[in-house]
Structures are given as C-alpha cells and as structure tokens.
Amino acid sequence: MQTKEIKIGETKFGKPVYFKIRDYGDTLILGRHRYGKTTIAKTIVCGASDIRPVIIISPAFSQDYDDWYGLKYLNRNAEIKNCISFLKCINNFSIKLSRFKDYDDWISLGFPDMASQYLKKLAPLKKVHNDDPNKFLKLLEELPRENIKIKEFNELHGIYLSARIDSNTYASLINRFQFLAESEFFWYPNDTRHPVKDFKEIFILNPHVLIDLEDNDEVKARAYVGVILKDLHSLLSKIRPMLVIDEADKVAPESDDFLKFPSSLRQLIDYKHKYQKLGVNMILLTQEPKLLYQKLRINPDFIISGQIEPNIIPELTKELIDKLYYDPDRNIRNFVLLNENRSAMIFNPIKCPCALKGVKEKWNGRI
Secondary structure, three states: OOOEEEEEEEOOOOOEEEEEEOOOEEEEEEOOOOOOHHHHHHHHHHHHOOOOOEEEEEOHHHOOHHHHHHHHEEOOOOOOOOOOOOEEEEOOOEEOHHHOOOHHHHHHOOOOHHHHHHHHHHOOOHHHHOOOHHHHHHHHHOOOOOHHHHHHHHHHHOOOOOOOOOHHHHHHHHHHHHHHHHOOOEOOOOOOOOOEOOHHHHHHHOOEEEEEOOOOOHHHHHHHHHHHHHHHHOOHHHHOOEEEEOOHHHHOEOOOOHHHOOHHHHHHHHHHHOHHHHOOEEEEEEOOHHHEOHHHOOOOOEEEEOOOOOOOOOOOOHHHHOOOOEEHHHOEEOEEEEOOOOOEEEEEEOOOOOOOOOOOEEOOOOO
16 A cells, blocks of 8 residues: 655744655544644545545534535635545435344434344344334334233244243334334335445445435434445455544543444444454544544544643643644644644645636546
C-alpha cells in the first residue's frame, strides 16, 4: 500500500503542515460545531482517494452530509485536489430485519438483555417471517409464556427454547418491536421508497462510497452502522480502505456496561484494536470527545484538534489548547496536529476543498 503526505494547512509563519496517510492506523479529528473538522477531513480524503478506497459514514446529526456530498463536484478555483472521482452516494435505504442477527444488534435497537437473547434466536428464521416485520411480530406474539407451550413452539418453528418468556420481557419485547416496525426501522416487502442495499457488493464495485444515514436517530444510526461495519469487515484485507466516521460519539458512545454496548461500538473497538493489521485506516470525527467511548480516544496514531475542553484527551492539555486562536470572521481557526511521535504543530487549515460556488461540475476524472 502506498503512503502519501497531504497538505492540510500552514503555520502562522507560512510553513506547510502535512498529514501522512499510513498503511493503517487511526486518527481523531476534534473541534466544536462549525470549527472546521469536516474541512480538514475532506482535504485528507480527497488526497487519500488517489491511493486507496474511501468509505465515509455520515450520520444526519452532523448536518454535514451536503458538505460531504460536495466531494462529487469539482471546484476549479481550489488550490488543491478538491473532489473524489467515482464517489458513490448511498441514502434513503433500509435493512432487512434478518440482518440484525447478533445480540448486540438488538441491544443497539433498544431492547433489554433477555429480549435481545430471544430476538437473536428468532431473527434467523427467515422461512417463518420472510423478513416481513408484521409476520415477525406474529412470531414474537407466539412466544411461549407457559412451560407447556415450549415444546410445541420449538417443533413448529424448528428452534430450541429452553424456557418460557416471562411476562415483563414479553411486554417490553412486543412494545419495542411494534414501535420500531411502525417507525419503518426495517425493510418491508414491496417497499420501493427505501430499497435494500447490499453493502458488500457496493464496497466491491465502487472505489469510494459515502453513506448517509439521514434520520436524526441515534438508535437507528448505531444499529445500521453495526450491520454496515460487519459487512465491511470481511472485505478489509481485499480493499484496505480509509474509513471515516462523522459524529463518531453518536455511534460509539461512552459506556461502562459491556452488555449494553451497541453493535456499532463493538465494531469500532475491533476496527481500532484488531482490524488495523488488515490495512484499515480509520478517522473518527467528533465535537464531543468526552462522549466518545474512552478506548477509542486513547492512543490514536494522530490527533488533529481545534478548541475543545482540555484534558479529555491526555495529550491535549490546557496549556496546548489555550494556544489555539479562533476568529471565524477573519477565517482563523487554529488546529493542532499531534503526530505519532506526539510533536505538536499549530496551523490554520487550508480553504475548504469542495466549496460549492457557481455551477456544480460533476467530476469523473482528474484535472
């Protein structure tokens, strides 16, 4: 895999500051709302797209999807490479309920522990429910609440349940699933408005992908990102992508209850600690680093930070943060780059590489 240095800004003395794209690693980009995190991330991914696939996941909370979408278009006035050729944008999609096949998928969807255990066993029964939420709800309603009904249920559906479901678990399971079904969390048969996407196929056929999660719903974002990252995992050694997660704290929240970790958080922990050797280069953006799971904010290879609350990230001390100057009226937004050796360079980022001015010119090649 190639490495590359990308200019991301200049010091106050005009010295260029470069970000090095390594074969693998993880980077945190931090800063408060509208400070310029996305600008720097776009500069990096534009440069990285020449040497490796780029996959961007943008939850709707970020309000930056339109900015990310701008990477499809060329701004000839930009001083640097400012768009990504052949960027496939995915939005307005749904996921079949059988794809939520693991315990942590159902935890992500807001079900308690015991309910998630039952759902993990029932979701794979596609021959019974055919991925139809209404049929699946009927299956849930048939769950045995008496010991005498267990054998009949098991024989009817070809499953093994060892105990009846208690009344509290049953009520919470039914009520929660009804709410999700009515909220269109899952794909419905003949739903042409929210088609199902095969993410494995998308990642194989498209060099660069932008996924828009649309809804401002943390539960849906965590469950969907969990499924998407599981699909991507099996392809990592083949495509070796740069993976960018905007508003990462929403899908990888701080938690001290291991049993309640959503699938998105479990996957991102694995991407940081297990899957880097497969060649994944991960960038997490957040304006609330204290809400990001602690093990994802400790010892990243690179840190790029604007003004944030000091000491949340050990390397970002109050002394260092106080050196960052912010004056948006004069287009001064100081960031600090901490490299793998933890040497610090304070810089002002270059102008947004894909500012959309004038006619949108779709770009399918290099200048």
